[in-house]
Amino acid sequence: MAAVEVAGTLRRPAWRGGFGRLWTAAVVSRFGDALRTAALPLLAVRFTDEPLVVASVTACGYVPWLLFGLLGGAVADRVDQRRAMWAVDTVRGLLVAAFALVVGLGHASIPLLLLLAFTLTTLQTLFDNASTALLPSLVDREALGSANARLMTGQQLAGGLLAGPFVPLLLAAGAFMPFTADAGTFLLAAALVASLRTEPADREPRPSGSTLRAEIGEGLRALWQDRVLRAACLATLLCNIGMGALIATLVLHVTRWLDAGDAGYAAAMTAYSAGSLIGGFAAQRIAHRTGRLRALLAAGGVQTACLLLIGTVRHTGALLAGMLLFGAMGMVWNVNQVTLMQHRSPEAMVGRIAAAFRTASTSGAPLGALLGGAVARTYGLNGPALLAAALFALAVTSLTHARKADVPVVAPGTA
Secondary structure: OOEEEEOOOEEEEOOOOHHHHHHHHHHHHHHHHHHHHHHHHHHHOOOOOOHHHHHHHHHOOOHHHHHHHHHHHHHHHHOOHHHHHHHHHHHHHHHHHHHHHHHHOOOOOHHHHHHHHHHHHHHHHHHHHHHHHHHHHOOOHHHHHHHHHHHHHHHHHHHHHHHHHHHHHHHHHOOOHHHHHHHHHHHHHHHHHHOOOOOOOOOOOOOOOOOHHHHHHHHHHHHHHOHHHHHHHHHHHHHHHHHHHHHHHHHHHHHHHOOOHHHHHHHHHHHHHHHHHHHHHHHHHHHHHHOHHHHHHHHHHHHHHHHHHHHHOOOHHHHHHHHHHHHHHHHHHHHHHHHHHHHHOOHHHHHHHHHHHHHHHHHHHHHHHHHHHHHHHHHOOOHHHHHHHHHHHHHHHHHHOOOOOOOOOOOOOOO
């Protein structure tokens, strides 16, 4: 593992070696994911005008996390994470390449789009959990915060800002082109991960007769018995319900309640992405000054204020300022939540605890989307932003009883 000392106690991961390759693989893959995510619904509307069918293509990107997220975490804790990651990316690259060929030949259909989205996300449940568990073996523990910040910032830059302008250019060259590019990014990422030189983590032998179901239960119990992680998981779930409500109805909030049009909506999303980049640079510095749990409290409190601003002030300038700061604090939250989880989780259970976090996060988003739609219809188009503010306030409240200085890894039940 490699890290460099900066400014006394702040540590940053060295780019040379494993972390630099993992970062490049993550950023390249996120770029391709953004191309595919944007292209799938655009391709779907060529086959149908039914909103529910088009929305189902996006929904298939959530369902596998609910079905297989915990299983993916248990498998990630059993296997060599590096091998699992490059194998999964290779399979995903070949699947998307085959789909691009089908699109190019004119044989694509809604069922194929649904099958592709479902299959890719199912494989992602193993990849993402393995990636979270692998990172602590590539950088020093003191550099984990900086490593997470750099990973998330690079992914946000690639997926949130750089990929967008390429989608119409690629589609102009052919409907199959975004998928061809995505396949290439998967295969390149697989090659980069395969080139990592890491030793498989030392794990205690599993008890005779141990099953995946039992190991999933162990991970859930470890998460529940750690007071800090339990509170952080609940807070993250509440935040993601709020995010689902906000994002699902934001286009209506901007174009109708604010009457800012499509340009206003694009500007709001750009402000959010730009804020996320700023937050990525600030996340570790904030945690260094306050501690990770207090960084979550501060980020959640500021996000609550931003949502109140967005939901009460009927002005485009207030929306853009709110979305910029909301995105920045969202990245501060994400970086410190993941790093806190990695620090406090027993090494052999990182994958399972990460899976529990992600499963909770994913279950919150579609629930929030449904709540947001119902609130917008009943109480007005600014209602979802105010609902999200209430949920973020609850998230901050749920964290206050677990507030303490950062602590090292603890055994389940000792928090």
